[in-house]
Amino acid sequence: MILNRRIFLGASVAASLAAPMVRAAGHGKPRVVIVGGGAGGATAARYIAKDSDGEIDVTLIEPTRTYYTCFFSNLYLGGFKQMSDLGHSYGTLASEYGINVVHDYAIGVDRDAKTVTLAGGASVPYDKLILSPGIDFVEGSVPGWDLSAQNAMPHAYKAGSQTELLKAQVMGMREGGLFVMVAPPNPYRCPPGPYERISMIAYTLKQTNPTAKILIADPKESYSKQALFEEGWQNHYGGMVERIGPDFGGGNVSVNAADMTVDIDGSVEQADVVNVIPAQKAGRIAEIAGVTDGNWAPVNPEDMSTKADPDIYVLGDAAAQGDMPKSGFSANSQAKVCANAVRGALTGSRVFPAKFSNTCWSLISENDGVKVGANYEPADGKxxxxxxxxxxxxxxxxxxxxxxxxxxxxxxxITSDMFG
Incomplete structure (x- = not known):
């Protein structure tokens, strides 16, 4: 049974944090299970383990042994980073913080039994469950594209082999060829990310293929740091980058991976490289756990607990939490608030008022960096x-x-904060 209880009826968040939790019979230390080892999950695991002095048993479930950060992966496309610069292991979390790191896929959550089922067949019990699964893609959001087409038209929005593939395709473009990006609708991971990617690909093409062109098909009327990016493209890559917004058909796009064409409101473009970034939703395990609204997981802003279940928390990209963007910095900030709240609920330690922060940096060209950011607090349920x-x-x-x-x-x- 993957899921028994889908609706939470009970006390408020404040009440759930008021006293140490009474644990199920048959085990000693309270148990926290964390699914997803990125900026949210790794940070939460480390902070719970290091601040609880061994009072809490922490298990981190993450299928990959090396985590490649999505943030800064565009700099690999621009030649400013090597892929090895983006890779991080979980060894320190295990050896220095005593975290049980399990490299497997979480495929089920039983909220009544409080267990997580792994692809390998194991069942992992929890008292508190933290989900930080990142994103998955909305099926059919770009007609003609699904995951079977990702090798022909990579998304590269989960860093690693897809990022390497996209760079190889860019480096292999014919002279004067066309790169097309199908940009995602809101909300999505890293709002400036697609446009920093355009900047980094333009930087590479300017050096290797200066007569190449870049076309963006974009369903959004505006986007993060728009004036900054467009100023930068004009200054550094004049005439190379064109964007088609929704007023001119950017919201009516389909693709054909077999013949490498992109149909933008009836106008068919023959492309050399197509980067499709589909619409996004919370990683699948959040949906399996029954804590999403169909796309994202609504959470309580005081501690990141889900509105569906006070013993399940969702961090980072997967959360519907209000004004914070979906970014690595946001996930890291939310993880610290969550870790403090979870530790307080399980051990009675002090819980501090929630405060959050985020900054997103983007590189437009060599030494031309820009940023946007804000501070946040819980208010009006978000x-x-x-x-x-x-x-x-x-x-x-x-x-x-x-x-x-x-x-x-x-x-x-931040990577030191995540992985120790």
């Missing part, structure tokens, strides 16, 4: 912005270089 900032058009080169260097420091810091 995570609400309390003030933000964004780079400005026309900034001088020294400031843009400093912004890029700031992002490098952040990457080193």
């Amino acid at each position: 995570i609400a912005s309390t003030g933000g900032f964004v780079s400005q058009t026309g900034e001088d080169a020294a400031l843009r270089k400093a912004t890029y260097e700031e992002s490098e420091g952040w990457y080193a810091g």
Whole structure:
């Protein structure tokens, strides 16, 4: 039985955090199971383990042995990073923090029995379950494309082999060829991500294939850092990048992977490389657990517990939480709030008021970095912005270089925060 109870009827979040949890008979330490070892899951695992002094048994379920960050993966496409720069292992979490790292797929959640079923056949019990599964794609959101077409038209929105494939295709483009991106509708992972990707691919093509063209078919009227990207494209890649928004058919797109064509509102483009980034939803295990609204998992902003079940928490890209964007920084920030709340619920330790932050950096060209970010607090049933900032058009080169260097420091810091 994968799922027995689909609706939570009971106390408020505040009540659930009011006292240490009474655990099921038959085991000693409280047990936290975390599914997904990215920015949310790895951070939550590390913070619960390091701050509980061995009082909590922490299990992290993640199928891959090396995690490749989606954030900064566009810099690999631009030649600023090697794939090895983006890869991180779970060895320190296991050896130094005592986390039980299980490399397997979670395929079922029984909320009544409080167990997670693994593809290998094991059943892992929990007192608190944290899901940080990232994204999956909405089937049929781009007519003509599904996962069977991902080798011909890669999405590269889960870093690793897809990212390497996309770069190889870009490097193999014929002289003067056409790169087409099918951009996703809101909401999706990393709002500036597709446009930083365009910048990095343009940077590569400018050096290797300067007469090539880039076309973006975009269903959105506007996007994150739009003025900054468009200024940068004009300054660095004049005439190379064209964007077709919804007013001109960017929302009516289909593809044919067999003949490498993209139909934009009846106008068929013959492409050399097609990067399809479909509409997105929470990773499948959140849906299996019965904690989504069909696409995303609504959560309580005080602790990231789901509105469907107070003992299941959802972090990062998979969560429907309010104003925060779906980003690695957001997931890391949410994980710390969640870890504090879970530890308090299980051991009676102090729970601090929730505060969140996020910054998204993007590289447009060499040493031309821009950023956007904000701080957040719970308000009106959601995570609400309390003030933000964004780079400005026309900034001088020294400031843009400093912004890029700031992002490098952040990457080193967050990956250390995740993996120890």
